[in-house]
Amino acid sequence: MDIDRPSDPQVSVVSSDGTMFHTTLKSILLSGTIKDMIEHIGEGGVENMGAIPLQNVDSKTLEIVIKWIEHHKDNIQPTSEEIKDKTADFIDPWDENFLEMDLDKLYNLITAANYLNIPQLLWLSTRKIAMLIKNRTPQEIRSLFNIEDDWTPQEIEAVQKENQWCEEK
Amino acid sequence: MENSANLYNLPNEILLKIFKFSQNHKNLSEVCKRFYELTTFLNEDNLSLTIKCKQLINPHFDLEKILNDSSSIILTCNSKGIKNFNDKFDLFLKYHGHKINTITDYNQTHFDIRKFIHLMPNLEKLSYKCPTTNEDEEISFDNFKDSSVPLKNLEIFNDPGKVWTIFKIFNIEELTIKKKFQVDENFLEFFACCKNLKNVVIEKFQDVSSLLEILSTKQLESFKIIFELDKEDDDEIILKFLETQKNLKSIKIHQISDKILSYVCKNFKNLESLSIRLSEDRKDEIFLKINNLKSLKTLTVKAYSRKQIDFENLCTFSLPNLEKLNFDGGRFEKFLIKKLADNFKNIKSLKMYATPFEYYEILLEILTHFNQLESLSVSTSLWHLVTIPEEFFTTLHSNPNLKTFIYEKQCFDKLKDKMKLKMTRDFPNLENYPEEVQYYFAPKYDAFSLKHFLLDLTDVKNGNEILKDCSVIFNTGTGHNVARAKRDGKKEITIDIKRYFYDQQFKTILKTPRKLKEITIVANIQLIRSGAVHYLEYLKSIGENVTSLTIQKSRQSDQQQSMAIFKNMNAKFLSKIIESFPNLKTLKLEISSPKLVEKAVMIKNTKIEEIILIASDENYSNRHYEHSEYFKDFFKHFQFPENSLKSFKIISESYKRNETFDNYAILDFLENQNLLTEFNENRSNEERWENGKVKYVYTYEALSE
Numbered sequence: 001m002d003i004d005r006p007s008d009p010q011v012s013v014v015s016s017d018g019t020m021f022h023t024t025l026k027s028i029l030l031s032g033t034i035k036d037m038i039e040h041i042g043e044g045g046v047e048n049m050g051a052i053p054l055q056n057v058d059s060k061t062l063e064i065v066i067k068w069i070e071h072h073k074d075n076i077q078p079t080s081e082e083i084k085d086k087t088a089d090f091i092d093p094w095d096e097n098f099l100e101m102d103l104d105k106l107y108n109l110i111t112a113a114n115y116l117n118i119p120q121l122l123w124l125s126t127r128k129i130a131m132l133i134k135n136r137t138p139q140e141i142r143s144l145f146n147i148e149d150d151w152t153p154q155e156i157e158a159v160q161k162e163n164q165w166c167e168e169k
Numbered sequence: 170m171e172n173s174a175n176l177y178n179l180p181n182e183i184l185l186k187i188f189k190f191s192q193n194h195k196n197l198s199e200v201c202k203r204f205y206e207l208t209t210f211l212n213e214d215n216l217s218l219t220i221k222c223k224q225l226i227n228p229h230f231d232l233e234k235i236l237n238d239s240s241s242i243i244l245t246c247n248s249k250g251i252k253n254f255n256d257k258f259d260l261f262l263k264y265h266g267h268k269i270n271t272i273t274d275y276n277q278t279h280f281d282i283r284k285f286i287h288l289m290p291n292l293e294k295l296s297y298k299c300p301t302t303n304e305d306e307e308i309s310f311d312n313f314k315d316s317s318v319p320l321k322n323l324e325i326f327n328d329p330g331k332v333w334t335i336f337k338i339f340n341i342e343e344l345t346i347k348k349k350f351q352v353d354e355n356f357l358e359f360f361a362c363c364k365n366l367k368n369v370v371i372e373k374f375q376d377v378s379s380l381l382e383i384l385s386t387k388q389l390e391s392f393k394i395i396f397e398l399d400k401e402d403d404d405e406i407i408l409k410f411l412e413t414q415k416n417l418k419s420i421k422i423h424q425i426s427d428k429i430l431s432y433v434c435k436n437f438k439n440l441e442s443l444s445i446r447l448s449e450d451r452k453d454e455i456f457l458k459i460n461n462l463k464s465l466k467t468l469t470v471k472a473y474s475r476k477q478i479d480f481e482n483l484c485t486f487s488l489p490n491l492e493k494l495n496f497d498g499g500r501f502e503k504f505l506i507k508k509l510a511d512n513f514k515n516i517k518s519l520k521m522y523a524t525p526f527e528y529y530e531i532l533l534e535i536l537t538h539f540n541q542l543e544s545l546s547v548s549t550s551l552w553h554l555v556t557i558p559e560e561f562f563t564t565l566h567s568n569p570n571l572k573t574f575i576y577e578k579q580c581f582d583k584l585k586d587k588m589k590l591k592m593t594r595d596f597p598n599l600e601n602y603p604e605e606v607q608y609y610f611a612p613k614y615d616a617f618s619l620k621h622f623l624l625d626l627t628d629v630k631n632g633n634e635i636l637k638d639c640s641v642i643f644n645t646g647t648g649h650n651v652a653r654a655k656r657d658g659k660k661e662i663t664i665d666i667k668r669y670f671y672d673q674q675f676k677t678i679l680k681t682p683r684k685l686k687e688i689t690i691v692a693n694i695q696l697i698r699s700g701a702v703h704y705l706e707y708l709k710s711i712g713e714n715v716t717s718l719t720i721q722k723s724r725q726s727d728q729q730q731s732m733a734i735f736k737n738m739n740a741k742f743l744s745k746i747i748e749s750f751p752n753l754k755t756l757k758l759e760i761s762s763p764k765l766v767e768k769a770v771m772i773k774n775t776k777i778e779e780i781i782l783i784a785s786d787e788n789y790s791n792r793h794y795e796h797s798e799y800f801k802d803f804f805k806h807f808q809f810p811e812n813s814l815k816s817f818k819i820i821s822e823s824y825k826r827n828e829t830f831d832n833y834a835i836l837d838f839l840e841n842q843n844l845l846t847e848f849n850e851n852r853s854n855e856e857r858w859e860n861g862k863v864k865y866v867y868t869y870e871a872l873s874e
Contacts, residue, residue, distance in 0.1 A: 110183055114183055130189075145176035146175055
């Protein structure tokens with residue numbers, strides 16, 4: 001180890017609305033996007049690089065993201081490829097609790113996790129939405145997520161007829 | 170303020186991630202139009218279906234069936250590492266030798282054609298590598314002496330020396346020489362007998378003059394010289410040879426000098442095919458002389474990279490008969506495609522190698538402007554390989570003429586199945602696919618995805634002559650091969666049922682083939698029993714239209730999967746399966762083991778007209794049961810409906826020659842059941858080549874009068 005440098009240097013990030021957050025290099029490297037940025041800075045650049053601007057993430061969401069990455073900084077994170085084979089059955093109770101938030105926050109978290117390329121966080125947050133959808137009728141899904149019904153009666157009838165094929169008895 | 174954080178506002182890629190958690194996409198698809206569209210994409214990563222095309226032979230094919238069905242075989246034979254090759258080959262030829270018309274025999278030396286040629290009475294083309302022989306060894310001519318083999322096309326890989334003379338009995342019309350050899354007495358003796366020699370290809374030769382001097386005595390139709398000619402002396406020799414030739418229709422000269430090209434363009438006005446590699450130091454005006462060859466149907470031009478092919482001038486040539494155009498080397502600009510297509514309206518075949526820089530744009534231009542194209546092959550250099558984008562497929566022009574399409578495989582590697590299906594649809598008559606068209610379907614599918622996939626497949630198959638006979642196999646037991654289609658000439662869906670069939674998902678998937686008339690159940694019934702209720706319910710739901718039912722054991726060589734289907738099985742359950750098909754007319758059962766455990770049951774299907782019982786030895790197993798025991802046991806446990814039965818057939822297929830079955834048991838059975846009171850019986854024996862062995866097939870058939 002390089003004894004002149006701290007083992008986990010501090011890194012600063014700035015949200016789209018100008019708020020600065022401080023976290024550790026180890027935590028922030030869970031973001032594939034930031035990892036790529038840092039790798040491009042080159043030798044010895046981390047301490048001197050200044051705050052990293054994140055134009056697509058607001059401060060409320062960035063705070064949530066930082067809370068999550070700091071909690072998981074010591075865990076081995078699955079890659080995007082590994083995530084594909086993951087089953088939805090079990091998740092860490094801490095994460096379950098962490099994701100207890102209103103829908104607006106959840107949408108923003110999903111968008112941020114996608115932009116920052118944090119596969120595990122994206123997986124957890126999209127799974128959360130999927131669990132909300134589960135076992136709901138089309139009308140219930142529309143109401144819950146405020147989605148407009150753009151089918152004409154004839155169209156929906158045709159789709160339903162088509163779907164009879166895979167209905168369970 | 171409008172709430173921008175809405176599920177609907179999330180990008181497609183994220184919505185798809187959310188939807189993928191769902192096992193049932195039905196409700197999602199009904200929420201709104203966008204969700205409906207998105208759910209149809211969910212299947213794409215996972216579908217696994219293999220459509221094999223006519224000409225491809227690969228492990229999924231039943232080789233035995235191909236050998237038996239094909240009228241001609243191209244044999245590529247490598248005897249290395251095969252024990253007792255000669256004996257096995259001899260046996261193989263006994264059954265299939267008459268179908269062999271071509272032998273390509275590049276890499277082995279142990280297989281001596283002289284020993285086998287009499288077993289291939291229809292051999293027309295032979296690529297021959299002479300076995301290494303001791304100079305003093307006496308060459309046997311025994312099998313050649315009275316041969317009526319119609320060998321016309323001979324390709325020689327090494328100097329045959331004395332062996333030349335054995336070929337003199339054939340009426341060789343096309344001769345290809347791949348390696349240098351001496352024009353000696355043996356060759357002259359062979360050559361003197363080639364009365365009808367028309368085509369000569371020379372790939373490697375040192376002393377051209379002696380060979381061309383001899384060839385000058387013949388009037389050839391096609392002359393190809395493929396090795397490097399760089400001496401002026403050679404030019405003179407070739408010119409001298411060309412002066413003797415009046416009938417040449419096809420010329421190929423690897424590195425043609427300005428002098429020879431000028432001569433050819435001036436003197437061979439009836440030339441139909443010209444293939445040249447242009448020299449680096451050529452004068453520009455020489456290329457323009459090709460425009461004199463008004464009869465040209467095929468033009469192949471290769472170029473050095475430093476000196477480009479003059480494509481702009483080529484676009485102005487007036488060659489009204491040109492149908493095939495091949496380029497190799499040189500940079501080809503996208504804007505030239507239209508010019509080329511406008512100028513050569515009859516082009517049916519186009520090949521471009523290492524040429525285009527804008528790979529997919531050029532491909533698209535070609536497919537847009539060359540409307541008559543039957544064959545297209547475009548490659549590019551490694552540096553210009555790009556993944557073909559989806560726009561390529563959305564803007565693709567359909568071309569029903571296109572039969573062959575060879576493209577850079579890497580560029581199409583990441584293609585989605587939907588795109589591949591579209592391509593298959595746009596080129597309905599494509600015969601030679603560059604690779605098998607594959608669709609992957611992982612175990613985590615859902616009924617909704619499968620439905621869309623099958624609808625697409627049906628759509629493709631309906632418009633595609635070549636694929637229309639595809640069948641689909643749902644193999645629920647193995648990971649990646651969950652669903653695959655294979656070409657086996659039957660319009661049927663084979664359901665390969667393994668241990669997962671009782672799964673709820675599987676149950677829904679099985680609802681697919683509602684309108685099937687023929688159904689094959691490939692099954693280990695012992696496993697099926699654990700989900701019997703679901704299974705019977707399913708069969709009833711699809712069974713009404715089925716008139717033909719086959720129940721057979723799995724053909725896979727995995728012993729566990731191939732467990733006998735009637736081993737320790739419940740006869741009542743089998744009868745229930747059969748009864749799920751109330752309109753059944755033909756019942757075909759493969760039985761394997763004499764261990765039925767329950768009392769006799771009555772099969773109540775009153776419309777059954779034809780019953781076929783088969784007992785067949787497994788290839789991997791060395792055990793041979795007495796098939797008559799199988800049948801006897803079967804008869805003990807089943808009673809068939811009276812009156813309707815018109816045909817009853819028993820087939821025993823055994824690797825053991827003496828296998829017979831007990832006719833008395835059959836007659837007893839028929840009598841006991843009051844079946845076929847008045848019938849005619851037929852018996853026949855047949856031998857079939859299967860899995861490198863002879864299979865003896867005994868058939869007993871009773872037909873009502």
